[in-house]
Amino acid sequence: MSQLLGGQIGLTDFIFAHVKGQAKEIDIVKSEAALGLTITDNGAGYAFIKRIKEGSVIDRLKTLVKVGDHIEKINDKSLVGSRHFEVAKMLKELPVGSTFTMRLVEPNAFGFHIEPAKRGRKTGDVKNGTKTLRFKADGRASVEDVDDTMVKAIDRINGLLETFMGINDSDL
DSSP: OTTBSOOOOOTTOOOOOOBEEEEEEEEEEOOSSOOOEEEEEOSSSOEEEEEEOTTSTTGGGTTTOOTTOEEEEETTEEOTTOOHHHHHHHHHHSOTTOEEEEEEEEEOTTSSEEEOOOTTSOOOOGGGTOEEEEEOTTSEEEEEEOOHHHHHHHHHHHHHHHHHHOOOOTTO
């Protein structure tokens, strides 16, 4: 978790794991009032580039600045802990014609390595819930088949919970 950008996961969330990649510092001349960025944040103090407007100042730097980059600093001011609107306001308040330095952290697209299922296991369909994506502490991930024994155990525990507590939810 120490390599992830943000660590809050809710029960109804999809999991988007941004693994910190290479940091880069870029000097940018603000030649227009708008830079052409749409910024979002993950609610845990990390602002990301969500969209880049075609033909904008930032679009001309598309080999350096990419959608998904975390905006870590502007002119040595850390933005960790800032919401997206605070980052956008800071960028908007920079005077036209000024040069500023933006430190970005590119997400590592290769942060998790998916291993094929082990030999000898039966095949299943991810869509019907017969496979599990398991993240391991060393950064590897594997897609594993659900074991029939595990399904039976979950059903048995679920039955006991329903009998004694009135809870019937196999996803607990």
